[in-house]
Amino acid sequence: MSTMQDVADRAGVSIASVSYVVNGTKPVAPATRARIEAAMAELNFQRNRAARALAIRRTQSLALVFPALDRRLGTTSIEFLTGAARTANECDYHLTLWPVSNDASELTDLVSVGVVDGVLLMEVLLDDPRVAALQKSKTPFVMIGRTAEPDGLPYVDIDFDATVAGALDHLESLGHRHIALVEESHANKDFLAYGPQVRTDAAFARLVEARGLSSVTVGCGQTAAAGAAVTRQLLADHPDITAVMVRNEQATLGVMLGVRQAGLRVPEDVSVLSLTTTTEISTMSEPALTIMRSPGDELGRLGVKMLVDHLDRGLDTPPQLIPCTLYRAGSTGEVR
Known part of the structure; x- marks a missing residue:
């Protein structure tokens, strides 16, 4: 295993300079740092994180x-x-x-x-x-x-405002004017003030009003079964809904199931779009989910x-x- 002395010899510098680079304890001239880092790569030098932590009095x-x-x-x-x-x-x-x-x-x-x-x-x-x-x-x-x-x-x-706006842009371009939002509901009352939920709800309410769309927002638990149940009831109560936006990752696939259980098809009768989620979730359903992909x-x-x-x-x-x-x-x- 290579040592700091080996790195110093290869780079043509003092072992102190190598220590400064490894441990981040003092600034080193850019050209000198470049030589040291090149020598470390050539020698496959492995930093000792424990030693560095002791040197700078931190846990890393x-x-x-x-x-x-x-x-x-x-x-x-x-x-x-x-x-x-x-x-x-x-x-x-x-x-x-x-x-x-x-x-x-x-x-x-x-x-x-x-x-x-x-x-x-x-x-x-x-x-x-x-x-x-x-x-x-x-x-x-x-x-x-x-x-x-x-x-x-x-x-x-x-950016929840821009995310909701992008989702509505897509649905409006397809002719949707009656849109539902399925959010999370929480047994823990502390999460009634959960930032992503409050900001999504506020952006959705503001934007659908500004665009002259009709809308409804409902919540459900973080399970597929909850998503299916709330979607069946949603479509029974609001038969004019043609698109459902979901910001409840664990319930999303249940929403897709709930549309079918209501005797309807995705996307022929009801479009479904999942907010702030991953392409992995998209590929778990048939048809694959349109999503606003989370960064x-x-x-x-x-x-x-x-x-x-x-x-x-x-x-x-x-x-x-x-x-x-x-x-x-x-x-x-x-x-x-």
Whole structure:
């Protein structure tokens, strides 16, 4: 196994210069850094993360906090996680998933022991007690999501206004004027103030009114059975509905089933479009689902990059909003 001395000899520099690059403890001239990194690649030098952590008095670990007891970890959430994990590894950090509830006391206990350098906060509520807990503990953090008043807070998030507008653009282009939105309903009352749901509902209500469309919004649990049941009732109560938008990943396939159980066809009688989800979900149905594809991988990457830039370089990166993109498949069609 190659040592720092081997790298120093190959690059023609002092071992101290190699140590500065490996441990990030002092700045090194760009040309010197380039020679050292080239020598490291040639020798297949492996950084010792534990040694680096000791040198800079940090753990080189990040925590991704997800309330797994309150919400299911779906394919979209997994994309956030894998994007974050891959980027953390590229930045010489470990990423740990903390399945911590939205109870701020539990998070406070965990950060108080100093096992991580920073926190990525997922499934953010409009008034999220975890944010205040992290601020009080002075733990660096980045939100993947937003509170009601996010000014001055570090975050990356989906642009829900642009996402809903893109979905409605697609459905309107096919002639749909009577559109339903199937959202999540929550047994946990804390999630009544769940950011993605509140922002999607608000954007949908505002945009359908501005466009002169008729609409209805209903909620259901995060299961396929719930999606099927609410869709059957929805179409019975509102027979004029020709398109259903869904922002409830676990219920989406149930919505497709519910249309068929109502004696109707997708997309000939009712079009179905899934918001903020993945192409993996799209391919699980017949016909394949038209979706507004979530930028989960990109947001996971950007969240880690923002946090690492703050930890390693003291940089405060501006917040970023990224819309979902239309992935057209067989579940949407023209109004008959």
